[in-house]
Amino acid sequence: MSEPLLTLTGAATSYGQSQVLWDIDMAVPAGGAVALIGRNGVGKTTLLKTIIGAQRLTAGRMTFQGRDVSALGPHQRARAGIGYVPQGRHIFPHLTVRENLETGLSALAGRGGGAMKAGVPDHIFDLFPKLAQIINRKGGVLSGGEQQQLAIGRALAGQPSLLLLDEPTEGIQPSVVQQIEDALRRIRADLGVTVLIVEQYLDFAWSFADSYRVMQRGRIIRAGSTREETAAEVAHLVNI
Amino acid sequence: MGEWPLIAGQIFNGFSVASLYVLAALGLALSFGLMRVINMAHGEMLMLGGYLAYLTLQVVPGPLGILAAMPVAFLGAAAVGAVLETTLIKRLSARPLDTLLATWGVSLILQQAARNIFGAIGVDVRAPQWLNHAYTVQSGLLEGLTIPATRLFILAVAFAVMGALSLLLARTRIGLLVRAVNQDRGMAAAAGINVRAVDLSVFCLGTGIAGLAGVVLALLGPVTPNVGQSYVVPAFLVVVLGGLGSLKGTAIASLIVGLFSALVQILVDVSLAQVLLLLFVIGFIQFRPQGVVAVRSRALDA
Numbered sequence: 001m002s003e004p005l006l007t008l009t010g011a012a013t014s015y016g017q018s019q020v021l022w023d024i025d026m027a028v029p030a031g032g033a034v035a036l037i038g039r040n041g042v043g044k045t046t047l048l049k050t051i052i053g054a055q056r057l058t059a060g061r062m063t064f065q066g067r068d069v070s071a072l073g074p075h076q077r078a079r080a081g082i083g084y085v086p087q088g089r090h091i092f093p094h095l096t097v098r099e100n101l102e103t104g105l106s107a108l109a110g111r112g113g114g115a116m117k118a119g120v121p122d123h124i125f126d127l128f129p130k131l132a133q134i135i136n137r138k139g140g141v142l143s144g145g146e147q148q149q150l151a152i153g154r155a156l157a158g159q160p161s162l163l164l165l166d167e168p169t170e171g172i173q174p175s176v177v178q179q180i181e182d183a184l185r186r187i188r189a190d191l192g193v194t195v196l197i198v199e200q201y202l203d204f205a206w207s208f209a210d211s212y213r214v215m216q217r218g219r220i221i222r223a224g225s226t227r228e229e230t231a232a233e234v235a236h237l238v239n240i
Numbered sequence: 241m242g243e244w245p246l247i248a249g250q251i252f253n254g255f256s257v258a259s260l261y262v263l264a265a266l267g268l269a270l271s272f273g274l275m276r277v278i279n280m281a282h283g284e285m286l287m288l289g290g291y292l293a294y295l296t297l298q299v300v301p302g303p304l305g306i307l308a309a310m311p312v313a314f315l316g317a318a319a320v321g322a323v324l325e326t327t328l329i330k331r332l333s334a335r336p337l338d339t340l341l342a343t344w345g346v347s348l349i350l351q352q353a354a355r356n357i358f359g360a361i362g363v364d365v366r367a368p369q370w371l372n373h374a375y376t377v378q379s380g381l382l383e384g385l386t387i388p389a390t391r392l393f394i395l396a397v398a399f400a401v402m403g404a405l406s407l408l409l410a411r412t413r414i415g416l417l418v419r420a421v422n423q424d425r426g427m428a429a430a431a432g433i434n435v436r437a438v439d440l441s442v443f444c445l446g447t448g449i450a451g452l453a454g455v456v457l458a459l460l461g462p463v464t465p466n467v468g469q470s471y472v473v474p475a476f477l478v479v480v481l482g483g484l485g486s487l488k489g490t491a492i493a494s495l496i497v498g499l500f501s502a503l504v505q506i507l508v509d510v511s512l513a514q515v516l517l518l519l520f521v522i523g524f525i526q527f528r529p530q531g532v533v534a535v536r537s538r539a540l541d542a
Contacts, residue, residue, distance in 0.1 A: 052430050078432035090427040092420050102413075103420045107432030158432050 003066055005030040005162055005194050010060035013050045020046050021218045033195040035205035037238050038215035044198045045087055048164045052084045053077045078107040083160030087167050089151040093140030100139050100154050107158025124153040127183045145176030165197040202231040245385040250502045256391040258498025259398030263453035264475040265490050267446030273485025274422050274442045277329055280343040283468025284350035285447045289313035289454020290463035294363045303368040309455050317451025318444040325443040354465040362462025394456045481521055483531025492532045
């Protein structure tokens with residue numbers, strides 16, 4: 001088996017004095033999709049923030065593409081190929097859709113090949129045709145669904161090999177949820193991007209991901225394959 | 241000669257003072273807007289610009305000396321800004337009071353250094369011949385109105401700097417990165433933007449503009465070790481009045497402060513004008529604490 005794209009070994013982090021993640025061991029295989037599930041406040045978002053480098057590791061280490069990246073800051077990890085779609089989307093409100101997408105090109109710095117000069121790749125508009133229609137509107141005035149498409153597009157502009165998604169369909173109107181889920185499948189299938197997704201909806205998590213991790217109180221308490229177990233078997237660990 | 245030339249003259253003076261304030265305040269607004277840093281040594285960047293202008297004119301004495309002094313002062317002050325940012329401000333980020341105190345210390349050190357090198361009495365930067373005259377209106381309603389060329393020059397520099405800065409922020413890649421960092425620092429870093437480098441560039445740009453302001457100040461009076469102090473206080477006033485960190489607000493507030501003090505001076509003397517100005521700003525902030533231009537996010541939209 002080939003080396004995993006991302007590994008965490010004994011990873012821990014704290015907010016000030018209070019520790020929030022303990023002893024996280026995780027490997028995300030290249031080309032795979034892992035769903036991170038668990039109740040609110042168990043540390044799923046914090047784990048993603050630790051992976052992008054916004055939260056410092058207080059113990060353990062992290063490798064990406066075989067390289068120890070534990071000491072790298074967020075922008076360096078983005079440039080290494082880790083794309084991030086945060087909870088709440090975090091669109092730049094006073095930048096236009098085009099400008100928001102262009103900020104994502106920053107992750108291409110140092111990768112050469114003139115990728116940055118080539119601008120926002122066309123396949124983003126193939127995935128999200130809506131973005132082309134609203135290209136000159138300010139991010140702050142878009143609907144939740146439009147912002148989510150933009151947030152994913154911005155991450156893809158950096159041509160990541162790993163995409164982290166934090167509840168990408170939360171608070172999005174149902175008609176758009178389907179579009180976003182379809183786009184995520186295409187991102188896996190057509191672009192070959194590895195995905196780590198925080199997802200509350202087990203149905204989608206199971207249809208989308210190959211494996212799952214259940215978190216509870218800052219730890220991963222269960223890991224398994226979505227192909228070998230049903231969502232119902234782990235639902236009791238997730239539902240309140 | 242009626243009252244019109246006097247009023248028109250004061251309005252022009254108001255614009256002229258406003259242009260100085262805007263040049264002095266832009267750097268403060270930039271670094272406060274982006275990094276929430278209050279740089280107490282900002283006034284000394286003006287001073288530095290003034291002395292660099294003096295030194296440049298020693299080397300390039302001709303009519304174009306002043307034009308040569310501008311890039312020299314810009315780059316010199318930007319370089320000092322870079323040292324200040326990397327050695328001090330970066331390490332104290334997220335500790336605003338410590339930053340205030342430390343940069344105040346730097347301000348005192350720089351003033352004393354200037355005193356030791358150039359002496360306590362100021363040095364003169366003579367305006368070149370082509371700036372050393374005045375235009376006088378010969379007839380009509382405004383007969384007798386006199387406009388010194390140096391004042392026009394300062395006004396032109398202020399407009400040029402504002403224009404260049406707006407273009408830089410609105411149209412260039414670095415401007416886009418600055419706006420992104422300004423709106424959401426964490427997300428900007430996650431998108432691959434080197435936030436530290438953006439901070440440093442903006443801080444240097446701000447101190448560089450202050451250096452430039454120092455050159456035009458030197459045309460109006462002697463460059464002394466504490467020349468910066470007399471401009472940095474109104475500059476802070478302008479930044480607060482403008483809506484902290486907003487460039488548009490900074491420009492408008494400069495104009496308000498400049499025109500207010502100039503027009504009030506028609507009726508009262510200079511000291512009372514200062515008092516009235518402070519009362520006006522306090523009153524304004526009471527009713528509109530967010531300043532002229534409300535900054536909703538940390539918007540630095542020019």
